Amino acid sequence: MTWYDSFLQQLVDGLVLGSFYALVALGYTMVFGVIKLLNFAHGDLYMTGAFAGFGGLSLVSGFLGAGWLGIFVAMLLAMLAVGCLGVVIERVAYHPMLGAPRLSILITALAVSLVLQNAALALTGGQYTAFRTDLGFGGFNLGNLFLSHNQIVLVATAAVLMIALELFVSRTLYGRAMRAVSIDKDMCRMMGINVSAVIAVTFFIGSGLAAAAGTMAGAYYGSIWYFMGFLIGLKAFTAAVIGGIGSITGAMLGGLILGLLESFGTHIPFIGSEWKDVFTFSILILVLVFKPTGLLGKSEVERM
Amino acid sequence: MGKFLKLIASAAVVNLAAGSLAMAQDGPITIGVQVPTTGSEATYGKDMYNAMMLAADEINADGGLLNGRQIELVTGDTACDPQQSVNAASRLASQEVVGVVGGYCSGATQPTLKTYGDANIPFVIVAANSTQLIPANPGNAVMINSTGDDQAKTALEFFEGKDIEKLAIVNQGDAYSQDLANLTRDAWTGAGHTVSAFEYVNKGEQDFSALVNKIRGSGAEAVFWTAYYADGGLLIRQLRQRGFQGTIAVGDGSNSPELFNIAGQAAEGVFAFSNPTADFLPAAKQFTSDYESRFGNAPGPYAPLAYDGMQLMAWAIDKAGSTDGDAIIKALNSADGQEWLAGPISFTPQHTLARSNFVVLEGQGGKWTRYEE
Known part of the structure; x- marks a missing residue:
């Protein structure tokens, strides 16, 4: 594999x-935008979305099959x-706390996270659940570059969802209201x-998008379990911070940047995958430390 | 301290000792079972627990131990987590168990050795087999599973038999998988071959794309996954998805039927090094049918060893003729090659099994079959 192929891969x-x-x-960034809460249950x-998608697929696979149609x-x-x-x-959990100090609601979010995680632990017995699909391993081999069908569908779906969200936020009444609420709640009320x-x-x-990601991850990786949301939750939070938390475009950008950094980061000499x-x-x-507002975030006086 | 106080104190100690002795002489014999019943390795843990329960019930039906005393099992859930396992071990020790049988994840078993050692509780380690357990053993524990050393030797012979030169080794950074990875690397380079990639993945990670690229880029002809089935299944899937054509073998932590659920089609033709599982043990026929009729499913890979562990503990208690920790430990170490389900048990001076018990399996048609070269 030449460096060029490797770079493309x-x-x-x-x-x-x-x-x-x-x-x-x-989801992180939208929720932060409107109620200034870091929703650690996100x-x-x-994870819940992955299990819901699993349940959904077993419902519909009978007549739609377990290919992409069924998965969609x-x-x-x-x-x-x-x-x-x-x-x-x-x-x-959050609505009654909106007037409470920021720290209280943050702790509530952690509690919600634990409730969801432990509920899933109790229901699944902590076991991995195999997410069976009919998706094959096919793909294109362009030289040494391997591009699977699944990867293409996955990225395309994510792109469609993100474009739809962007249109919703920028073009619809509710989207405008959402942006207004994130700027000044009291004024909006008035x-x-x-x-x-x-x-x-x-x-x-926000939750729906997380569920979409969860279902796709389940279908793509092939197994789901109660703890699968922990690491990705932290990483998505990192992505939101990189992009500028509160900024929707920032979150998309941050996610892609983080994915690319991780992918390339493991190939820096002397830095193995363990790093x-x-x-x-x-x-x-x-x-x-150096740019707390992130790439696209607006600076604000008060921050959590 | 005044003489009077000392007197009171020693009287209290005598009282306490007498009290517990009196209690211990007629009540049931409590044996701790240390397995993960929750978490990612729960499948194995529950399976081991079932096998031990089967053994205990058989012994109880035959009249129990030490003149009719029944065995009573108490569970300590380690969740395959070092912190939780220490808590579980302390709880078992405080319940004054006569002995402990179990130990699946080496990483979670290692810190409990000290807990049981301090309390002088005999411990039969049935599945955990990292060589790091050997120096950590204060002398109260015996290991009835072959250690990583034996497995590394089996791996070396297997890969050499497949004419492989460049091997990629992947572990998960825990005591067990890292130990096996290191031993295999040393054995492999020691035999003059190349380790083209030596990698580590984080537990619970789902995306191994960067790792797979690295492995493919390194020109490895074979991949050896030394850790557990849950993440191993994902890695195998992604290796095959991305067109890796070489040999894939997994260590004994991954030889679960669950691997086929997770990896699906990709697990076909994958090799596994395995401790003797019930399917491949002639002596385990009766055990297998008893297990199936009672629990409704086939015994898992560590069930025979778990069963043997409980039987060995019972045998040692009977031989010691008491529930005294020292006597039982002495009896355990005097095991002299009697036949159990998984073969004869006797111990080296390091309290490890005196023979290798590894076999090579191959994934075929969604299950493991014995592989003959």
């Missing part, structure tokens, strides 16, 4: 990994279910915007 792999990070990072919504339908079901779960979590509903919609979309996570979280620290 890292690029492709980085994009795939980055798509997952970006989808999950979007990674667990990704399962993914939509999972997005719907986990979106609703996200709204319920917001109503039950202007007659139903802030509570906007927050609910934000949670619905992958050290590398990732060092970047988080560096960004926090």
Whole structure:
């Protein structure tokens, strides 16, 4: 393998990994945008989404098959279910705390994370669940570069979801309300915007995107378990910080950048794959030290 | 301290000792079972627990131990986690268990050796087999599974038999898989071959694309995964997905049927080094049918060893003629090659099994079959 092939391969792999990070990072950043909460339960919504997608697929695979069509339908079901779960979590756990100090609500988020994780642990007995699909291992071999069909569909799906989100936020009434709420909640209330509903919609979309990522990860990697959301939750958080937390475009960019950095980072001489996570979280620290607002974030006086 | 206080103190100690002695003489004999019943290795843990329960129930039905005393099992869940395992071990020790049988993950077993050593509790380690356990053993534990040394030797012979020159070795950084990886690397380079990649992955990581590229880029003809099935299944899948055509072999932590669930089609033709599992043991026929009729599924890879461990502990308690820790430890070490399900057991001066028990398996049609060269 020449360095050129190897470079392209890292690029492709980085994009795939980055798509997952970006989808999950979007939920972090949207929620932070509207209620200034670092929703640490977000990674667990990704895990819940993977299980919901698994359930959805076993429902529909009978008549749609377990190929991409079945997986897409399962993914939509999972997005719907986990979106609703996200709204319920917001109503039950976060809404009553909105007036409380920022730290209290952060602790609530950690508690929600533990509840979801342990519920999944109890339900699955801590075992890995095989996510069976009919997806083959096929792909294109371009020289030494290997591009699987699954990778292409995955990146394309992520791109479609992100473009849809961008259009929603920039072109629709609710999107405009969402942006307004993130700037000034009180003023929005005075202007007659139903802030509570906007927050609910934000949670619905953010959780739905996490579920989409979870289902795709399950289908792509082939197994799911209760702890799968932990690491990706932290990494998506890192991606959101790199892009500038609160910024939607920033989260997409941050996710892709982190995916690429991880992919290339493991190929720096003397840095083996064992240093992958050290590398990732060092970047988080560096960004926090030197550019706490991230690449596209707006500077704010008060931060959590 | 005044003489009076000393007197009271020693009287209290005598009282306490007498009390526990009286209790210990007629109550059931409590044996601790240290296995992961939750977490990523729960499949193995529950399977081992079932096998031990089967052994204990058989012994109890035959009239128990030491003139009719019944065996009672208490579980300590290690979750394959060093911190949780120390808590579990302390809890077992505080419940005054007569002995402990179990130990699956070496990383989680290692710190418990000290806990049991301090409490002078005899410990039969049934599955964990990292060589790092040997120096950590204060003398109260015996290992009835062959160690990583034996497995590295089996791996060397296997890969040489496949005419492989460049080998990639991947582990997960825990005591067991790192130990096996190091031993194999030393054996492989020692025999004049090349280790083209020596890598480590984080537990719970799902994306191995960078690793797979590195392995392919290194020109490795074979990959040896030394860690557990859950992540191993993912790695095998991604290796095959990305067009790796070479030989793949996995260590004894991955020889679970679950590997086929996770890796699917990619697990076909994968080799595994295995401790003797029930399917390949002529002596385990009765055990297998008993196990199946009771639990509704076939015994897993460590079930025979777990069964043997419990039987060995019971044998040692009977031989010692008491529940005294020292006497049982002495009895355990005097095991002199009697036949158990998994073959004869006797121990080296380092308290390890005195023979190698590894076999090579191949994945075929969604299950493991014995591989004959």
